[in-house]
Amino acid sequence: MPKRGKKQQGKNPKRRRSGQAPSQVTQSESASGSAEVQELEDVRGQPAVWANDRPSLCETLPWFQSHQGGVYQTEKVCHGFFLGGHGGPRDYIDDEIVITRVGGDCESNGNGAVTQMNDQSWNTRAVQSLRASQESGVAVGLIISKGNQPIKRKLPHELNVMGWFRVVEIWFENTNGKSGARVRFQKLDLEEPSWWAKRGSEDPPPISQRNLRLPESKICKGCLRSSKLVYEQGWMCLQPKSSCFLSGLLDDGTAPTDLTYDVNFLSSREPPDDHIKPQFSLVPNTLAELERFPDAWSQKFASRGVVCPECHKCIARRYWKGWMCHDPLDDNVITESAAPCQWKKILDVPTIPLKAVQEDLNVRSINKPVDKEWRTHIQQEAHSTDAYHRMTYIIGDVGKIVHFRANESILNKPKGPDDLFQRLQQADLGLYRYSINTRAGTRQLTKSFAANFGMPYKYVLSVRSKGFDEAPAEVILGLDRLKWATDQVAGKEASGPNELLALGYLEKMAMGFHDDGEDSLGPTIATLSLGANATMKFRLKDQYFRGSSRSHVLVADDAVLPGCENYEERKELKAQRNAGELTKDEYSKHRMRLAKAVTKNEGSSLITLDLRHGDMVVMHGSLLQKYYEHSVESKGKLRFALTSRHVKPEMVEEGDRVKGEYNPAPDQIYNGE
Ligand SMILES: [Zn+2]
Ligand SMILES: [Zn+2]
Structure with a gap:
């Protein structure tokens, strides 16, 4: 300033x-x-890594995977730290030193300015992790956003990696009446010129020619702990949560409101220490690893982003077969130069055999899919044929879930599950990872690759849809299996599927809790699982689980369904209200009392299905999607899920309706065997 x-x-x-x-x-x-x-000054160099957006950054850098907040930590040690826009008062950045607030416990006013909401102390998680980095000699990578004000430089990219730093000081000051933690970072390598130094500036002097000084410090008479002389106005005790906090300067024990840094504090440098090291490489070497292990293309490390060898941008893996620096499908692409970087890496994707993605082929791990508390509320039916062991779970009037467990005898039939699994790996499905808004309010990439066929379907994903006439044969083969299963559950007279969403899951990918309900969709949804095993969970949506929103706004109609909290009491109250024994106000009062007494953070799963290669699941009933949500977690290195729905044609643009028409060839029709 x-x-x-x-x-x-x-x-x-x-x-x-x-x-x-x-x-x-x-x-x-x-x-x-x-x-x-x-005036912002030009910088002298370029960062070793940069990104256009936070998802790409977090997908690529192993040492900064926080989609929210400023600190990335693993096992309580901080490895990466993010410097956002405004910063707070007294944030300071020069070529070697960064001083900033630790962050957390703050609320943003929407303009980037933040207000500290809670006292921070040595027990604050972020503070603990920075202290752990300092004490265990772990370097911290710093990232700075283009809008950062304290640096006063024209930064070249939206998000710029500064390099490795070390934590040299953590202290506390008064921030709007709260104790707020502050951290001082020092660049790890003092002899290497900083790329963000002013253009034309001289190289930093070698260590041998520097007069390294440590800041003065003093022991507090109150708490007997040491604090540095940080401020020009004089020494104060900077230990939080002690009665002497900020004392030592003014007679009344308070701190001056307008503090400035002591010049010796700013110019001091810790001497170099070879023991302080980063635990990651600044630039990940995913591409080199893949050169060595091409069969590993579906493994966790290969699903991460890479740094473009030409322009050093973080590129998330959004394509099934690799990375494109300039991504023509990215809707949020920042206006790039007229000649965007053309680097791309297309993988060979050698076919992965089924046995390589399944660890325990013959063991079904879940014997009792329905939570024991609810077994009496869920009617179960079993039915076996040569091809499938069919399990039906009926949730009262809400709907049912039918699990077609594939018998081993059908797996290796021509055009069967084994065949489809192999062929889908090589098929040109156009699988792509889309960017979505999460419940936490951040933007992230889906943890699966998606492609939509047939009727356009816009729900969790805004996916471009190809008509079935353009779809690869594998899609039609999968669709006809799903049509067969849908017919078995909903009857042939029901509207069959006219849309198919293909999802590809690499290792450790998953689909979080969501529902497939929408006014434009029919009541029946079928899914076919191929490759690695997966776990599919069903639970009540949160507001039906507790009977209210998290902020205690009662749901309009308390459905009182299996899986909800205080089931018996809520059911009894509802009966009393229906019989006229309770007034509306009394009923609401009782419900509110119960809702407020819910202590669980989230509802547990009502039904947990063990999905195997070749299995199909049909969800039937629109109320099922209204009240319940489901999630799918893949357990191996590669899995596909083909999910079909009926999209109501009247909800689709007339010109697009033809996309949902499908006429399988005679040898593409599935007869349930
Ligand atoms: Zn003290
Ligand atoms: Zn590039």
């Missing part, structure tokens, strides 16, 4: 000029040329 710089300079010009590090020169120069609006 120019004002403060000017004030400091006027107050103590000699002291200021005596600073040793090159950053000091930069700071005083920019301060002397201060105006109301600060």
Whole structure:
């Protein structure tokens, strides 16, 4: 901030000029040329890695996978730290030092400015992780966003990796009446020029020519703990949660409101320490690993992003077969130069045999799919044929779930599950990972690759849809199996599927809880699982589970369904209300009492299905989608799920309806064997 710089300079010009590090020169120069609006300076270099958006960054850098917040930690140690836009008062960045608030416990006002909401202390998670990095000698990677103000430089990209730093100081100050943690980072390699230094600036002096000084510190008489001399105004105790916090300077024990940094504190440097090291490589070497192990294309590490070898941008793996630096399908692409980088990597994807993705071929791990608390509420029916062991789970009037468990005898039939699994790996399905808004309010890529065929279907994903006439044969073969299963459950007279969503899951990919209900969809949804095993879970949606929203707004009609909290009491209250024994107000009052007493964070699963290669699941009943949600988690290195629905033609643009028409060839028709 120019004002403060000017004030400091006027107050103590000699002291200021005596600073040793090159950053000091930069700071005083920019301060002397201060105006109301600060001109941003050009930088001298380019970051080793950068990204256009947070999902690409988090998908690519192993040391920063936080889609939210400023700190990335594993096992309570911080490895990456994000410097956003505004920063707070007294945030400071020069060529070697970064001082900022630790973050967390804050609320944003929407303009990027943040207000501290809770006291922070040494027990705050983010503070603990930074302290652990400091104490165990783990370097922290810093990322800075283009809008960052304290740096006062024209940053080249939206998100820029600065490099490795070390945590040298953590202390606390008063932020809007709360104790807020602050951290000071020092660049790990002081001899390497910083790319964000001012253009034309000199290289940093070698360590041997520097006068390394540590900041002064003093022991507090109150708590007997040491604090550094951080502020120009004088020494204070900077230990939070002690009665002497911020004492030592003013007689009344409070801190001055307008603090500025002590110049020695800013110019001091910790001497180099070879024991401090990063635990990751700054730039991941995924591409080199894949050169060595081409069969590993479906494994976890290969599903991560790569850094473009030409322009150093983080590129998430959004394509089934690889990475494209300039992604023509990305709707959120930032306006790039007229000649965007053309680098891409298309993998060979050698076919992975079925046995390589299934660890326990013959064991069914879930013997009792219905949660024991609810077994009496869910009617179960079993029916076996040569091809399938069919299990039906009926949830009262809401609907039913039918699990067609494939017998081994059908798996290797021509055009059967084994065949489809092999062929789908090579088919040109156009599988792509779309970007979605999560419940946490962040933007992330789906944890599966998707392609839609038949009627356009816009729900969880806005997916471009190809007509069935353009679909690969594998899609039609899968669709006809699903049509057969749908007919078995809903009857042949019901509207059959006219849409198919193909999903590809690499290792550790999953589909979180969601429902498949929408006004434009028919009541029956069928899915075919191929490849690795998966677990499919059903549970009540949260508001029906607790009877209210999380902020205790009662649901309009309390359905009281299996899987809900306080089931018996809610059922009894509902009966009393229906019999006129309770007034509307009394009923609401009782319901509110029960809803507020719910302590569980989320409902447990009512039904858990063990999906095997060749299995199909049919969900039937629109109320099932209204009240319940489901999730699918793949258990192996490669899995496909083909899901079919009936999209009501009247809800689709007339010109698009033809896409849902499908006429299988005689040898594509599935007869249930
Ligand atoms: Zn103290
Ligand atoms: Zn590139």
